[in-house]
Amino acid sequence: MSAANPTAARNADLVVSAEHMLPIAPHNVVLHDAAIAVAGDTIIDMGERSGVLARHPGATHRNLPHHVLLPGLVNAHGHLAMTLLRGLGEGQSLEAWLQETIWPLEGRWVDEDFVADGTLLAMAEMLASGTTTGSDMYYFPETVAELAQVGCRMQVTFPIINHPNAWSQNLDECFERGLKLRDERRSDPLVNVCFGPHSTGTAGEAALRRIAMLADELDAAVHIHLHETKGEVAEARRSLGQSPIETLEEAGLLTENLQAVHMTAVSDLEIAMIAECGASVVHCPMSNTKLASGICPVPSFREAGVNVALGTDGAASNNGLDLFLEARMATLLAKLGSGDPAALPAAEALEMATLGGARALGMADRIGSLEVGKQADFIAVDVDHPAMEPLHDVPAQLVHTAAGTRVSHTYVAGECRYENGSLATIDVDDLRHRAAIWQRRMRHDA
Ligand SMILES: [Zn+2]
Known part of the structure; x- marks a missing residue:
């Protein structure tokens, strides 16, 4: 992504920091006290938390103190x-x-x-x-x-x-x-x-x-x-x-x-x-x-x-x-x-x-890892749980325990679509109601 450079000159809207970060690229690297900076739908900066915060003083800061940040x-x-x-x-x-x-x-x-x-x-x-x-x-x-x-x-x-x-x-x-x-x-x-x-x-x-x-x-x-x-x-x-x-x-x-x-x-x-x-x-x-x-x-x-x-x-x-x-x-x-x-x-x-x-899917230039220039598609997993202690090996714990149930935040293109049990853009009660109607119809048909 040639247009994207880590630049303090461009202002981030949002800085998300976390206790651990798994950027996926480079392979099998776990960063600690790390952050990403997001402008619009794009990751524009990343690295050590204090450095990223210093470079983007005007951004909203969301700190995730006992979480792993990784690409969606x-x-x-x-x-x-x-x-x-x-x-x-x-x-x-x-x-x-x-x-x-x-x-x-x-x-x-x-x-x-x-x-x-x-x-x-x-x-x-x-x-x-x-x-x-x-x-x-x-x-x-x-x-x-x-x-x-x-x-x-x-x-x-x-x-x-x-x-x-x-x-x-x-x-x-x-x-x-x-x-x-x-x-x-x-x-x-x-x-x-x-x-x-x-x-x-x-x-x-x-x-x-x-x-x-x-x-x-x-x-x-x-x-x-x-x-x-x-x-x-x-x-x-x-x-x-x-x-x-x-x-x-x-x-x-x-x-x-x-x-x-x-x-x-x-x-x-x-x-x-x-x-x-x-x-x-x-x-x-x-x-x-x-x-x-x-x-x-x-x-x-x-x-x-x-x-x-x-x-x-x-x-x-x-x-x-x-x-x-x-x-x-x-x-x-x-x-x-x-x-x-x-x-x-x-x-x-x-x-x-x-x-x-x-x-x-032919999208590796845009998604799949936390890298400057890629789309801000990222998630956080809350590891404040007995099954995650001690956290000797972050990838192993994410894969071998029920990490999907511990996802706390999901962002697509820089937009928060899920946070701590609530979906921002989908009415779950209405959806549940409609799923129940389909179930009744199919049961009646059977
Ligand atoms: Zn299939």
Whole structure:
């Protein structure tokens, strides 16, 4: 960010200081008695508390005496409106869960109101647990983009799906509506719009080739569920004679703009293919575990040089949207899966939850770490709790205890959106009321 220099000449509006600070970049550094200075939506200065305060005498000072300050978390894969389906289809495998529970419910209930209420509910939960940026793959992406103005910064992916649904009647309409939204949001600093084919099977080969052509022309990201289960890969090999990764390669979609979600069933060759093209992997450990889908070989991807981000997936397969828990699950699964307790240390899991997500979404120049010139997307975790004493290892305590429940402050683009239990821009009582109405409707329907 060339325009941004630490400059005492520019006046900060706000200085936030904390007992500990984890800027994420540089890696695994913990600062003490540190502060950031914010002007508008941007971090303009940072460093030792007294120095920052001296350089910005006119700024409002917020001191957080027993907190850890860190960049806002980046949830790189979700279906936000599915919060309204939370807890349904418990105990089913991915295929049964989708075909017998989720798709019929979505066919019956999803409309613009469902997406508005479910998405806002998700954003409330995300802000309250420290997530400042999300990625959504769902119907009515226009609604999600609008809600980013009061909720989280968003990558909004529009569905490319070859069967009629509440949002689109056919593939042409998906492309038309999605590209129109991308055009409308081109200068929106809080929203990135890109392609979101659900999977190779549900999009079809012709649509994948069309996406590849347009994504290349527009330099746009493509976000897709890929190799989620062994069954998905086996079915693709049976029906198409190739794996989903091979289908993407043939379509011209193995590029650095690819965000490959899940990747639990992959060979060494397929890991090398992803590494070679520069794509990112989005690991969703809670969802993969709950649906017994498989384990993404995160250490192998990282050894191959692949950027790995973290996502919650939808609340219906999780059942929450707390990215600190994903970081914890990621490090535990990496250790168990590899038989190596040194695999994926907590600091690396936190980096995946922040900068790794930012890199995957193509936003690393703006978010993912506390650095001068980046957006003021930051959170504070209150560590004044018996489970956090003594604090020998800050990253380990954040990852291995329930840090998401101890988030005290969440700022997006310099704006405080959550503070000590209260959401500044979302009416939680009204939201709770509307969620209860949806629950009654679905129960009545069942
Ligand atoms: Zn998903």
